[in-house]
Amino acid sequence: MSESLSPARAAWLAGQRRASRRVWFLRAVLLVAFFAGWELAARTGLMDPFIFSCPSRMWETFIGLLSSGDLFLHIGVSVGETVIGFLCGTLLGTAIATLLWWSDLLSRVLDPYLVVLNALPKTALGPIFIVWMGAGGGAIIAMTLAISLIVTVLDMYAGFRETDRDRIRLLRTLGASRRQVFTHLVLPSSFPTLASVLRVNVGLSWVGVIMGEFLVSRHGLGYLIVYGSQVFRMDLVMTTVLILAAAAALMYQGVLGLEKALKKYMGVTV
């Protein structure tokens, strides 16, 4: 194919590559300019580095955290809680949505409760979890679950219900049981919903974990942020926020990978 490129095609492809290079270049410029401007403003006294911190001091803080070995403990704790919360929220939520799809009675009975629970700001439950489960990982994961579970249930259930009725009818004429309709049709055809639920849940899990760590913990990135602000070490706060952004972005990429793997596993080709 590459040998028989017409001149117009080659020119078009070169143009596409140029445009893509320009986008990457401008992104890099934006990043460098942001940090350089920040540093400059701090050095010229335009911004007080005690309140706003600055990139050079954040770098020192980062090296300090790295050399004391605490950094990976904090990252590990937060990432672990997020992954557990994410998996539990997604699996449990999908399981409950399956039950609702299965039983019309159950879904009709539970409908108003789900609506109320969905409307409730879940962070209000934080203190309750601490009392029930103590100040530790359990309460944090409960927090994460509270935030992601109801959304997962509602989204997945809505996805299940959107299954094409003609196809359900077709499977029934082929003799499919309710269980077979679910496994052969409803679940695979809800894959786009599952994919969007995964992406939303990874973000919600981070919210739950950081929220929980603000309230109770002795470790984790949320703890570092709260601790830093209490002792007025803005360098620590800012550094941790940047690390958090990187960790969350990496995990999002991981979820995209998981999505691809699931797609392959389920044999979804479209």
Add this chain to the structure above:
Amino acid sequence: MVELSDIYLTYQAPDGEVPALAGITFDVAEGEFISIVGPSGCGKSTLLNAIAGLETPDSGSLLVDGHPLRGPDPAVGYMPQKDGLLPWRTIFSNLCLGLEIAGKNTPARQAEVRELLARYGLSEFAGKTPSQLSGGMRQRCALIRTLASGPKLLLLDEAFSALDYQTRLAVSEDIHNIIRREGKTAILVTHDISEAVSLSDRILLLTRRPARIKHIYSLDALRGIPPLARRDHPAFREFFNAIWKELDLHV
């Protein structure tokens, strides 16, 4: 093959009862091709769904192959308007769907499916996904999927209506030939009178809702003539006009 006598079916809806079928009686002989036509919304599809075992009549008796029908039956194959092929499966695995559901997805049965594909020139599509096929090809594959489960009776619910005109002629001719060659009995629901006249041995004309049988046409003058050739036959116009007139009175 199919014996319906005095079938009544009424839908219960929140704002009242909707009578759909009011005393339908007819027989379909083995190997016969029957079309059901009638005004839109008259209950044609309800009747077909009842024979598919998807709807249970309130009264009357419905025998398929000599047995009373209780729910979906392996002797009855159903082909919807949309091909219903699952986009995440290859064509071949779509065709084996019925076997898989019945727990009969054995190498022997798979070989039969491959043979069906080969017989009707569709082998090259086995490993493709439905989105890679044209609408006409997908509809042919949908028929093979229906045949794969080994039904004696085929129910075609507006099976060609989603296709464009030229494809519809070609596919209906093809599917008609396949059904004849495999020796199946078929009942087609359609709103297209010319399609009914070109394909059928007999045509059932239904009244407006609730559906009764208004007239049964025996197309003896056209028997043995293939669908496309029928369209040029003088008797084709006569049947078309007769049915059109009867339908018109009721619309």
